Amino acid sequence: MRHVDEYRDAAKARSLAASIAALCEPGRRYTFMEVCGGHTHTIYKHGIEDYLPEAVSLVHGPGCPVCVIPMGRVDDAIDIASRPDVIMTTFGDMMRVPGGRGSFLDAKAAGADIRMVYSPLDALGIAERNPSRRVVFMGIGFETTAPSTAMTVLRAASAGVANFSVFCNHVTILPAIKAILDSPDLRLDGFIGPGHVSAVIGCRPYGFITRDYGKPLVVAGFEPLDILQSIHMLLTQLAEGRCEVENQYGRVVPWDGNAKALQAINRTMEPRPYFEWRGLGFISHSALRMKDASFDAERLFDIPGSRVADPRSCQCGEVLKGVLKPYECKVFGTACTPETPIGTCMVSSEGACAAYYNFGRFTRERVKEATR
Amino acid sequence: MCLAIPGEIVEVAPDRPLATVDIGGVRRAVDTGLLDGPPLAAGDWVLIHVGFALSRIDEDEARATLALLEGLGDAYDDEIDAFRESRIG
Numbered sequence: 224m225r226h227v228d229e230y231r232d233a234a235k236a237r238s239l240a241a242s243i244a245a246l247c248e249p250g251r252r253y254t255f256m257e258v259c260g261g262h263t264h265t266i267y268k269h270g271i272e273d274y275l276p277e278a279v280s281l282v283h284g285p286g287c288p289v290c291v292i293p294m295g296r297v298d299d300a301i302d303i304a305s306r307p308d309v310i311m312t313t314f315g316d317m318m319r320v321p322g323g324r325g326s327f328l329d330a331k332a333a334g335a336d337i338r339m340v341y342s343p344l345d346a347l348g349i350a351e352r353n354p355s356r357r358v359v360f361m362g363i364g365f366e367t368t369a370p371s372t373a374m375t376v377l378r379a380a381s382a383g384v385a386n387f388s389v390f391c392n393h394v395t396i397l398p399a400i401k402a403i404l405d406s407p408d409l410r411l412d413g414f415i416g417p418g419h420v421s422a423v424i425g426c427r428p429y430g431f432i433t434r435d436y437g438k439p440l441v442v443a444g445f446e447p448l449d450i451l452q453s454i455h456m457l458l459t460q461l462a463e464g465r466c467e468v469e470n471q472y473g474r475v476v477p478w479d480g481n482a483k484a485l486q487a488i489n490r491t492m493e494p495r496p497y498f499e500w501r502g503l504g505f506i507s508h509s510a511l512r513m514k515d516a517s518f519d520a521e522r523l524f525d526i527p528g529s530r531v532a533d534p535r536s537c538q539c540g541e542v543l544k545g546v547l548k549p550y551e552c553k554v555f556g557t558a559c560t561p562e563t564p565i566g567t568c569m570v571s572s573e574g575a576c577a578a579y580y581n582f583g584r585f586t587r588e589r590v591k592e593a594t595r
Numbered sequence: 596m597c598l599a600i601p602g603e604i605v606e607v608a609p610d611r612p613l614a615t616v617d618i619g620g621v622r623r624a625v626d627t628g629l630l631d632g633p634p635l636a637a638g639d640w641v642l643i644h645v646g647f648a649l650s651r652i653d654e655d656e657a658r659a660t661l662a663l664l665e666g667l668g669d670a671y672d673d674e675i676d677a678f679r680e681s682r683i684g
Contacts, residue, residue: 261598264667314645315677341677342646344626348682364645367599371647374628419599422642422650446663474656475642481650484629572670 232448236274239451244276246458253279254410255457256545258400259417260287260573261445267582269447279454282409282545285399285503286417288364289316289571290543292392293501295529297322300361300390303524304335310353311337311390312346313361316571319564323531343375343389350379350387359520362389367419369393369511370484373491376518390520391513394498396420397428398509402500404436408546413457415450416442418472425480429468437466444472491515501533501567502540539566542575549579556580598674599644600664601657607635613684616643619661619675624684646683 247253257263263283266272272281285291297320304311304327311327318327318339331337336356340346343360350358362372372389379387396417403409416429421442429440439460443453453471460467470476491514498510513519520526533539536554541547549555549568559565561577568576602616602625612628614635627635627648635641640657641648652660664671 264670265663268666315673339677339680341681342626342683344646344683345681367644367649370629370649371626371645374626374647419642419644419649422599446659475650475652477650481629481631483631484649487629572667572673 235448236451239448239455240274240276243279243451243455243458246455246462247276247278248462251278253412253458253461254282255279255413255415255454256282256284256403256411257415257443257450258284258286258396259415259420260290260571260575260578261418262286262415262443262450263575264573264578265445265447265450267578271447271450274451275454279458281415282411283542283549283575284403284545285500285543286365286396286420287568287571287573287575288368288394289320290539290567290574291394291399291500291503292317292320292363292567293499294322294531294533295499296392297326298324298529298531299526301325301327301330301335302527302529303359303390303520304330304337306524308357309336310349310356310358311335311361312340312349312358313337314341314363315339317361317363320567320570321564323529343372344378347375347379347384347387350384351382354386357386357388357523359524360387360389362391362393365394365396365417365420366423366488369492370423370481370487373487376491376513376515377487379518380515385517388518388520388523389513391492391511393492393511394500395494395509395511396424397431398506399500399503400432402503402506402509403544404432404438406544409544411438411545412461413438414440415453415457416440416468418442418444418476421470421472421476421480423481423484426468426470426476426478427480433466433468439466439469441469442472442476444475491518499530502543534565537566539568539576542568549576550583552576598664598670599642599649600674600678601640601652601660602643603657604635604637604639604641606637608684614648616641616648618643618678619665621675621679623678623681626683646681
């Protein structure tokens with residue numbers, strides 16, 4: 224386990240933390256956003272913030288796909304799932320996400336045939352074994368997941384499976400980052416870029432963030448030392464007056480991404496003119512839809528196109544934009560917990576609220592003590 | 596669903612883009628159609644996301660990632676449970 228020690232070594236973490244502190248200009252504050260839910264998880268689990276000097280703070284971005292699904296899309300999915308000839312298939316994370324009229328779990332209890340799958344290929348398998356039913360796969364996820372849905376659709380097409388379709392909610396990361404950069408209430412000094420999304424899209428597409436917005440971005444791995452090193456790389460850029468896209472996670476992320484995965488997406492999906500994100504509102508060209516109508520559940524089932532306002536008590540929007548820390552939300556840990564989530568950020572284990580709830584209680588209490 | 600988990604290839608299908616991988620003792624088929632480059636062989640490590648091999652990784656990276664994921668607790672256990680139920684191929 225030589226490598227594990229290398230990524231976890233507390234002495235190395237302390238020495239990195241010391242160089243991070245040394246890079247901070249006296250009197251200046253630095254705010255970096257980690258875009259990816261996986262990073263949020265690592266940061267809370269390993270207490271990365273405790274290693275950072277006070278001048279550096281981390282805010283949590285919209286990089287959890289479950290968290291950004293608006294309630295209306297859940298209602299539309301349940302509308303499809305409730306038809307007697309339909310088998311709805313979905314990843315486990317989606318089961319408890321609340322729509323305006325309950326979750327998949329509630330709909331299943333009420334008799335809808337909703338099945339959890341590990342992979343869209345499992346959903347295709349269900350379609351092949353149930354030729355008299357219409358099998359719909361609830362496609363969610365960023366560019367990490369979209370290629371798998373795309374490849375599954377290509378496989379369905381070549382195998383001539385006619386009873387399989389996708390309710391496509393795949394979202395794309397770049398327009399979300401742009402929306403955050405355009406948001407007037409947020410000041411950021413740079414981004415910790417998502418590791419596995421970048422394994423697909425590569426590093427090149429982030430160029431507009433450095434070029435047009437003057438913010439550096441470092442694509443990061445998921446080990447605690449990866450995150451610390453990425454913060455170090457961001458601060459080094461700022462100290463040297465550079466603003467570039469850098470790749471800390473080169474051992475997994477090729478600079479140009481995965482051509483086959485991008486090709487599969489482009490063959491089967493196209494950008495939507497606009498898509499609603501939970502808490503962030505409508506963002507143009509921020510999601511994908513199926514190119515081929517015969518695989519598009521949205522067109523096959525003529526969905527109602529529900530729109531549901533988020534519950535007033537829920538501040539997921541502010542949490543997703545990094546304006547609020549999870550514990551600053553009015554219902555965090557009281558009315559909203561992983562067992563009884565009001566907002567999506569509490570549902571998925573990658574959500575900032577769930578990560579904070581599970582790993583951050585001690586810190587939260589300490590913050591409360593300190594501010595009392 | 597967000598997790599990408601390293602798996603070791605134990606067998607490669609001769610005629611289809613499929614491979615059997617071992618993740619923490621659980622063996623299932625995954626799709627290898629997203630990978631470019633030289634053919635995969637038993638003993639290679641890949642990063643697996645929702646039933647597809649997303650990229651090749653070296654063994655050190657794989658072991659480090661596995662150790663990190665195992666430390667996640669429920670999220671990792673749920674993913675392995677879902678993987679166990681998978682019927683790809």
